Every structure is written in structure tokens, then in C-alpha cells.
Amino acid sequence: MTTATDMAEAQVEMPLQREPGVERRLLRRTLKPLIGTPVNAVVTLACLWILWLAVKGAWGWLVTRAVTEGGAQACKVGHGACWPFYEAKLRFMIFGVYPYDEHWRVLLAMVLFLGAMAVTMIPRFWSRRLIALWAVTIVATAVLIGGGVRGLPHVPTTQWSGLPLSFLLSAVGLALGFPLGLVLALARSSKLPAIRVIAIVFIEVIRGVPLISILFMASVMLPLFMPSGITVDKLLRAQIAIIIFAAAYIAEAVRGGLQAIPRGQHEAASAMGLHYWQAMRLVVLPQALKIAIPPLVNISIGFFQDTTLVTIIGLLDFLSTVRTAMTDPNWVGIAVLEGYVFAAFVFLVFSYGMGAYSRFLERRLRLGHD
Amino acid sequence: MRAEAMSGTSLLYNLRFRAILYQVIAVAGIVLLGLYLFSNVSQKLAEQNIATGFGYLSREAGFVISQTLIDYKPTDTYGRAILAGIVNTVWVSAWSVVLATVIGLFVGIARLSRNPLLAFLAFLYVEALRNVPLLLYLFLWYALIVTGLPGVREAWEVMPHVFLSNSGLTVPSLVWSGAHTTVLLALVLGGILAVVFHRRATAERIRTGQARTMWPWIALAVLLPPALALLIAQPDLAVDLPEKGRFRLTGGAQLRPEFTALLVGLALSASAGIAEIVRSGILSVRKGQWEAARALGLRDGSTMRLVVLPQALRVIIPPLTSSYLSLFKNSSLAIAIGYPDLVMVSNTTMNQTGQAIEGIAIFMLVYLGLSIMISVFMNWYNSRVALKER
Numbered sequence: 175m176t177t178a179t180d181m182a183e184a185q186v187e188m189p190l191q192r193e194p195g196v197e198r199r200l201l202r203r204t205l206k207p208l209i210g211t212p213v214n215a216v217v218t219l220a221c222l223w224i225l226w227l228a229v230k231g232a233w234g235w236l237v238t239r240a241v242t243e244g245g246a247q248a249c250k251v252g253h254g255a256c257w258p259f260y261e262a263k264l265r266f267m268i269f270g271v272y273p274y275d276e277h278w279r280v281l282l283a284m285v286l287f288l289g290a291m292a293v294t295m296i297p298r299f300w301s302r303r304l305i306a307l308w309a310v311t312i313v314a315t316a317v318l319i320g321g322g323v324r325g326l327p328h329v330p331t332t333q334w335s336g337l338p339l340s341f342l343l344s345a346v347g348l349a350l351g352f353p354l355g356l357v358l359a360l361a362r363s364s365k366l367p368a369i370r371v372i373a374i375v376f377i378e379v380i381r382g383v384p385l386i387s388i389l390f391m392a393s394v395m396l397p398l399f400m401p402s403g404i405t406v407d408k409l410l411r412a413q414i415a416i417i418i419f420a421a422a423y424i425a426e427a428v429r430g431g432l433q434a435i436p437r438g439q440h441e442a443a444s445a446m447g448l449h450y451w452q453a454m455r456l457v458v459l460p461q462a463l464k465i466a467i468p469p470l471v472n473i474s475i476g477f478f479q480d481t482t483l484v485t486i487i488g489l490l491d492f493l494s495t496v497r498t499a500m501t502d503p504n505w506v507g508i509a510v511l512e513g514y515v516f517a518a519f520v521f522l523v524f525s526y527g528m529g530a531y532s533r534f535l536e537r538r539l540r541l542g543h544d
Numbered sequence: 545m546r547a548e549a550m551s552g553t554s555l556l557y558n559l560r561f562r563a564i565l566y567q568v569i570a571v572a573g574i575v576l577l578g579l580y581l582f583s584n585v586s587q588k589l590a591e592q593n594i595a596t597g598f599g600y601l602s603r604e605a606g607f608v609i610s611q612t613l614i615d616y617k618p619t620d621t622y623g624r625a626i627l628a629g630i631v632n633t634v635w636v637s638a639w640s641v642v643l644a645t646v647i648g649l650f651v652g653i654a655r656l657s658r659n660p661l662l663a664f665l666a667f668l669y670v671e672a673l674r675n676v677p678l679l680l681y682l683f684l685w686y687a688l689i690v691t692g693l694p695g696v697r698e699a700w701e702v703m704p705h706v707f708l709s710n711s712g713l714t715v716p717s718l719v720w721s722g723a724h725t726t727v728l729l730a731l732v733l734g735g736i737l738a739v740v741f742h743r744r745a746t747a748e749r750i751r752t753g754q755a756r757t758m759w760p761w762i763a764l765a766v767l768l769p770p771a772l773a774l775l776i777a778q779p780d781l782a783v784d785l786p787e788k789g790r791f792r793l794t795g796g797a798q799l800r801p802e803f804t805a806l807l808v809g810l811a812l813s814a815s816a817g818i819a820e821i822v823r824s825g826i827l828s829v830r831k832g833q834w835e836a837a838r839a840l841g842l843r844d845g846s847t848m849r850l851v852v853l854p855q856a857l858r859v860i861i862p863p864l865t866s867s868y869l870s871l872f873k874n875s876s877l878a879i880a881i882g883y884p885d886l887v888m889v890s891n892t893t894m895n896q897t898g899q900a901i902e903g904i905a906i907f908m909l910v911y912l913g914l915s916i917m918i919s920v921f922m923n924w925y926n927s928r929v930a931l932k933e934r
Contacts, residue, residue, distance in 0.1 A: 207658050214659055221661040368567035372574060382915040383908045384873035386887060391908075394900040398588045399581045479677035486679075486880055493680055510691045514684045518676045525675035 249508045259509040260516065263499040267516065270335025270495040276327065280338045283315040287341060295531055297538065331409040335490035337520070339409075343481040343491065347416035348424075348474055354417065355424025360454065362425065363432050373425075380422035385483050388415045393487045412484050416477070423473050431466030432458065464539060471532035475525050493517055585901070600897045601626070607892055609884045611800050622893050629889030630910055636806055636885065637872045643811035644871060648818025655823045666819065673816035678809060679877055686805040686881045696793060705785045707793055712804060714786045717797035723779035730773035737765040802883035806875070814871040821867065825860035826852065857929045865922035869915055876911075886910060 209215040239254030249256035269277050290311040293299050319338065322328035334342070361373035380388065392415035393408070400406060406414075435458050443453035485494040500506070500513040555561050589596060601623035608618050612628040613635055654666035673681075690710050694700055699709035707714040718724065745758045786793050829852045837847040878885035886907050894903035 207660055210658075217657075217659055218661055221659070221665050224665060225661075366563050366567050369570050372570060379908075379912060382912040384876040384887075384911060386876045386879070387904065387908050387911065390887075390891075391904055394894070395904060398585050398901065401584050402587060402591065475675075479675075482677040482679045483877070486877075493677070493683075497683065507691070510687050511684075514680060514687065517680055518684070521677055521680065522672070522675045526671060529671075529675065 246504050246508050249505075255515075256509050256512050259505055259512050263502070263505070263509075263513075266336075267492075267496045267499045267513065268337050270339065270490045270498075271333050272335055272338070273327070273329060273333065276321070276329060279318045279321070279326070280336075283318040284338055284341065286311055286318075287315055287345065297535075331407055334409060336495045337492045339490065340478070340481050340492040343413060343416055343484065344474070344478045346413055347420045347481070348477060350417045351420030351424050354421035356428055356459075358421060358425035359428035359432060362429055377422045377425050380419060381426070385415075385419050385480055386486060388419050389483060389487050391415065409489065412487060412489055416481065416484075419480075420473070420477055423476075424470065427466045427469040427473055428462065430469060431462035431464070434465050435462050467539065468532055468536045471528065471535065475528045475532070478524060478528070479521065492520070594898050596899070596902070598902055600893075600899055600902070605893070605896075607896065609889065610882075611803065611884060622897070625889050625893065626886070626906060629884060629886040632883070632889075633875055633878075633885040633887075634914070636803060636810070636878070636883065637875045640807055640810035640814065640871055640875070641868055643807070644814035644818055647811065647815035649822055651815060651819035652822025652826070655819060656826060670816045670819050673813055674820075678813045678874055679880060681813060682805060682809040682877055682881050685808050686801065689801040689805055699788055699793060701788075705787075707786055707788065709793070710801065711793075711798070712801045713799040714793050715797055715799070716786060717784045719780065719784055721780060723777040726777040727770055727773045727779055730769040731766075734766040734769040737769065738762045741765050800883075802878070802881055805881055806878050806883045809877075810871055810875060813874070814867055817867045818864065821860055821863045822856075825856035828859045829855045854929065861922065861926040861929060865919060865926070868922065869918055872914065872918060873911065 207214070208218045235254050237254075239252065240257060241249045241252035241254055242257045245258055249258060265274075265277065269280055272280055290307055293307065294304055317323055317326070319334060319342075320329060320331075358373050358377055361369050362377060364370050364373070389412060392411040396406060396411050396414070439457055439461070440453060443457040448456065481491060482493040484491050485497070490498070496513040496517045500509050602621050604619055605622045605625040606618050607625070609616055609625060609628055611632070613631045614628055616624060616628040651666050651669055654662050655670065657663045657666070689712075693708060693710045696709045696711050699707040699714075702708050705716050742758065742762055745756070745761075749755050784797075833851055833855065834847060837851040842850065875885060876887045879888040879891060882888070890903045890907045894900045897903075
């Protein structure tokens with residue numbers, strides 16, 4: 175068992191072992207993984223150096239070298255973060271071209287939506303009442319954003335933009351993609367060959383091509399497929415593409431759950447006299463979906479990030495409004511990093527939060543099984 | 545009368561009849577939908593006077609592609625332009641896969657390091673890359689290259705004849721000739737020889753139970769063919785050195801900022817995912833395996849290579865396949881920063897010819913075909929490392 179590294183470790187520890195004491199032992203336990211062997215000591219030093227460079231760079235850019243006063247000209251001279259840019263452009267970056275005086279409506283809608291999300295994420299509130307909560311939330315956000323009732327001025331979809339649009343595209347995409355994905359997953363594991371082949375072809379084609387090509391299809395080809403005289407809103411076209419794309423990935427996650435359910439469950443259900451749909455609804459799906467929850471949360475995180483691709487087909491999502499703010503004639507060439515840093519921070523907060531939730535859920539579900 | 549009604553209902557309750565009925569309804573529905581869409585399309589195309597068919601592929605393209613691997617000039621055909629786009633897509637994806645795998649492997653092992661500081665740094669790396677959209681990083685890297693580096697006239701000479709500027713990295717390049725190709729082929733041949741030799745020697749060792757020193761022979765197998773080729777073909781060692789002129793850099797090979805930003809963006813984003821895959825793969829091998837290997841007297845390196853890695857690979861390969869596939873598909877984001885990949889070239893073609901359906905069909909088919917090829921290859925590799933059960 176005594177290898178060369180163990181020997182080296184023993185040699186390094188020698189001076190510490192001479193005077194045993196509580197503090198000494200504690201010190202040793204902390205230091206051993208850091209400077210236990212010569213190689214480890216070098217690695218530790220290198221890590222400290224990298225951390226020091228990163229912290230120094232970030233602190234210098236954000237605080238000591240930051241330009242806090244003045245306008246674009248002051249930022250042009252300075253080399254740090256340009257706070258006046260944030261002051262001038264923050265609302266545009268978040269709300270985009272939505273009418274300035276109506277910003278409170280989208281803000282309220284976002285608060286409602288995030289509140290409903292927060293409630294949904296707490297396992298204690300998992301019940302049928304959540305469906306009612308979401309029905310109310312969806313109607314309320316739709317009325318708030320679209321307007322046109324009770325004196326709220328109507329806001330056309332061409333002005334829906336910024337962070338709310340990113341939330342909308344991913345939330346609606348997942349919410350409507352889920353039932354479609356469920357049907358596709360059931361079809362793919364069906365015993366009827368024609369139905370299975372249709373589902374396989376649909377899922378594999380969608381998963382085999384990039385999202386951008388489906389977005390292109392929706393923005394360029396869909397108008398050609400519609401009968402003459404019917405035009406589909408640009409936002410709706412992108413939304414349809416995202417729903418279809420989400421459905422294919424959700425279908426695979428659900429199928430993973432379905433495959434984990436032993437045959438005995440199906441057989442027991444039909445022995446009880448349940449027909450296919452009853453067996454699925456009452457016996458198989460409740461178990462399969464529980465298994466599929468962690469991958470489904472991961473898909474949701476991915477989709478929140480993937481909605482940024484609508485920038486390429488010209489929709490004003492969050493990333494797009496941030497870029498528009500950066501190319502404003504007053505700020506172009508000055509705030510090169512500021513916008514991206516802000517957008518990255520927002521994405522990091524939401525995605526990391528969702529990821530942490532997914533890990534919590536996985537732990538909880540595992541506990542439930544054992 | 546009564547019997548007739550009975551058979552009618554019983555037919556509806558016959559499981560086989562119902563199965564066929566459902567399938568006929570599904571297929572008929574899809575066929576009808578297809579016909580409906582097709583009639584709409586033909587009507588629209590006729591109204592808008594848009595040509596159909598793939599005839600345009602042999603017409604002159606007339607647009608410039610900023611960087612190509614194969615020869616392409618604006619007088620070439622649309623078909624050749626699209627081919628240049630496909631080659632560009634494959635080129636950037638292949639390099640990104642290599643880079644992402646290497647970085648991901650190191651970061652994944654670092655995540656499991658006993659040194660808490662190193663593990664923490666690796667954790668920060670993974671989370672920072674996984675939680676921010678790739679498109680944002682692409683824009684960011686591109687902006688950093690274009691605005692952070694000096695212009696061509698003030699190009700920064702990192703090493704003699706290596707220039708870094710906002711139009712990319714310029715390095716000296718070999719003047720390629722047939723002789724160089726010969727040497728390269730000889731090198732590949734040497735590699736194949738070495739693999740064959742190693743296999744033979746291993747089989748021999750297993751059969752006789754006697755290990756012989758093999759490395760000098762393997763080294764010889766690798767080095768001899770290229771050495772012979774060097775002697776026989778005698779390639780020119782002419783190097784094209786980049787020089788800083790008054791307005792631009794001349795000579796040498798150039799790594800364009802679009803390519804660099806895309807390569808770095810794709811590789812870093814994928815490396816974070818690969819790091820997590822590697823980590824979970826190594827964690828899936830039980831501690832007892834390490835202990836048993838040590839009890840047999842294997843050193844740490846041999847334990848990793850002979851005991852842990854073969855078992856970890858079984859867990860690693862399937863998710864690794866999907867992360868390679870998504871890297872390949874994500875290379876389509878090239879259009880956002882102006883790297884002329886398949887999507888960008890197709891987009892230009894569609895704008896010029898107006899034939900959107902054909903253009904989109906081509907690039908979807910190419911992506912689909914290449915995706916299937918990647919997964920077939922990875923499945924083949926997976927079946928090689930998979931658990932052989934008796």
C-alpha cells in the first residue's frame with residue numbers, strides 16, 4: 175500500500191505531527207488536501223493565482239476602474255464598467271420596445287408568472303389546485319401584456335420584447351410542448367406499427383436538425399404553406415417552431431420514464447379491467463412522469479437558453495434588446511462588454527436557480543423511492 | 545337483421561379491427577394534411593412566380609464566401625457554394641469536438657480532485673458555461689476579439705512572424721506540395737502499422753503469458769515510414785512568413801475571428817457538459833474496484849487505465865454521443881457572427897434565388913444525414929465498450 179506519494183505525504187506531515195493539539199490537528203486536516211504533496215502544493219498555488227487574477231480583474235472592472243458619473247464620453251475615456259450605460263439603458267434592455275408608459279403591465283405580469291412558478295416549485299403545493307392557479311395566471315398575464323380590455327391600450331405583438339418575451343416563448347413552448355410530447359411518447363411506445371413509425375420519424379427528424387433550421391422553416395416556409403389570404407403573426411410562427419421542437423425533446427424524456435415502468439404494471443392494470451387510456455392515466459403515467467421530472471427540468475433550463483435563437487430570425491427577445499441597446503448611436507463602441515455581462519448575469523441567476531431546484535428535486539424523489 | 549347488428553358492434557369491439565382502423569385514420573390524416581399543404585404551396589408559388597426544383601444548384605452563385613477550405617470563387621455554382629458551407633461546418637465542428645473533449649476530460653477529473661480549491665475552480669468553470677446561452681458567449685467572444693485586439697496596422701507581434709490583430713491570428717504556413725502529402729500519408733501508415741503490431745503483441749502475450757518489451761518496435765513502426773518518405777520524396781521546407789505591410793498583413797495562414805470565436809464558443813460550452821459526463825462516469829465506478837486493483841498491486845495510472853476507465857466509458861459514451869451531436873447542431877449558430885457555414889451559405893442562396901423550400905430542405909437533410917452518421921459511429925464504438933454479457 176505504501177506508494178511513493180504516501181511517503182511524500184508522510185514527510186511533509188512530519189513537522190506537524192510533533193506537537194499534537196486540537197488546533198494543530200484541525201490545521202492539518204485543512205491543509206493536507208491543499209499542500210499534502212509537492213504536486214498538490216503547486217496546484218494549490220496555481221489555483222490561488224488564477225482566483226487572484228479573476229477577482230482582481232472583476233473587482234477592478236466593476237469597482238475601482240468603473241465610470242460612475244458622466245455620459246457616454248466619460249465611458250469612452252475610462253476602462254471600467256460604464257454605470258451610466260446601465261442607468262440609461264436598463265429599462266430598454268429589460269422591456270425592449272414595449273410602450274414606455276405601459277411597462278408596469280409587463281412587470282406585473284412577470285411578477286405574477288414568477289410567483290406562480292415559485293408556488294409550483296414547492297412540493298407541498300402539488301395538487302389539482304395548481305391547474306386553477308395557472309389558468310388564472312395565464313389569463314391575467316395575457317390580458318396585462320396584450321391589453322385591449324377595460325381601458326388598457328392594446329399592444330400589438332410586434333412590440334412584445336425583452337425579458338418578458340424570452341419568458342413567454344419558453345414558458346408557452348414548454349406548456350404546450352408538454353401535451354404534444356406526451357402524445358408523441360405514447361405513440362412511440364405504441365404497439366401499432368403505423369402510429370409508432372409516424373412518431374419515430376417526427377421525433378428523430380426534429381431532434382436531428384438544429385433549432386435554427388426549424389425557426390427558419392417557421393419564418394420562411396410556413397407562410398407558403400398557409401392558404402392564400404391567411405397570414406400568421408411572426409411571433410406566433412416562432413412560437414409554433416419552439417413548441418414543436420420542445421415536444422420532440424419532451425417526448426424522449428417521457429419515453430425514458432415509460433420504459434422504466436415494468437411490464438407487470440401494464441399487465442396488472444389490464445387484469446383489473448382497465449382499458450388502455452385508463453391504465454395509462456391511472457397506473458403507468460403517474461409513475462413514469464415522476465421518473466421523468468428531473469430530465470424535464472433540465473430540458474426547461476435548456477429551452478430558456480435556446481429561446482435566444484429567435485434573435486437570428488429577427489424577434490426582439492432579451493438578448494436582442496441588449497444588443498440593440500449596445501448599438502444605440504450614443505453608446506456604440508463604448509459599452510462593448512456591459513450589455514453582455516448584464517445579460518449573462520440574468521441568465522446565470524435563472525438557470526442556476528432552476529438547476530439547483532432540479533438537484534433538490536432529484537434528491538427528494540430518490541428519498542421517496544427508497 | 546339482429547345478427548347483422550350484432551356483427552356490426554362486435555366488429556367495432558374487435559381489437560384487431562380497431563388497431564387497423566386507428567392506423568388507417570392516422571395515416572390518412574397525415575396524407576390529407578400533406579396534400580392540403582402541398583396544394584397551398586403550389587398555389588402560392590405560382591402566384592408569386594417562384595421557380596421550383598433544384599436546377600438553380602448548377603447556376604452561377606456570384607457571391608463571395610469570406611473563408612473556405614475548398615477552392616471557391618464567386619463564378620462557381622450554387623452547388624459548390626453549398627458544398628463549401630458543408631465543409632466549413634464539418635471543419636469547425638470537428639476541431640471543436642476535439643478541443644471540447646480534451647478540456648472536458650481535464651475539468652471533469654479536476655471536479656473530483658481531493659484538492660478543494662481545484663475542485664471549486666472546476667465547479668465555477670462548469671456552472672459559468674452551462675448557465676449562460678451559447679449564443680451570448682459567441683457574441684461576447686466575437687466582440688472581445690474584434691474590439692479588444694488592435695487593428696491590422698498595429699497588429700501585435702506575439703512571436704516573430706506571429707501576428708494577433710482584430711482580423712485574427714496570422715501564423716507562418718508551409719507551402720504545401722505533393723511531397724508533403726506523401727509524408728503525411730506515410731505517417732498515417734506508420735500509425736496503422738503500430739496499432740496492428742500492438743494488437744498482435746498483446747494477443748501473443750495473452751496466448752503465451754510472456755510479456756516482452758514492445759515499445760522500441762512500436763516506435764520504429766511509427767517512425768520508419770515517414771522517415772523513408774522524407775528521404776525519398778524530399779519535401780521543400782519553404783515557409784510562407786507573414787509580413788506586416790503598410791495596410792495589411794501579407795502571407796502566412798490566417799485564423800479568422802469568426803472561426804476563432806465559433807471554435808472557442810462551441811468548444812468551451814460543450815466542454816462544460818462533457819466535464820459533467822466524465823465526472824458522473826468516474827463516480828459510477830465503485831470504490832471497491834479501486835481497492836481491488838490496488839490489492840492486485842496495480843499502480844494508480846494502471847488502475848485508471850485498465851480497471852476504472854473501461855467501466856466508466858460504458859456510462860460515458862451514450863451521453864457523450866448526444867453532446868457531440870448537439871455541438872454539431874449548435875455550429876449552425878455560426879450565422880449570428882458571420883462564419884460562412886452551411887446555414888449561412890444556404891440563407892444567402894435562398895435570398896438570391898427565392899427558393900426557400902429547396903434551400904431549407906437541403907440543409908435539413910445534410911444535418912440529418914451527418915447526425916445519423918455521427919450516431920451510427922458512436923453506437924458502433926459504444927457496442928465495443930459495452931458490457932459483454934454471456
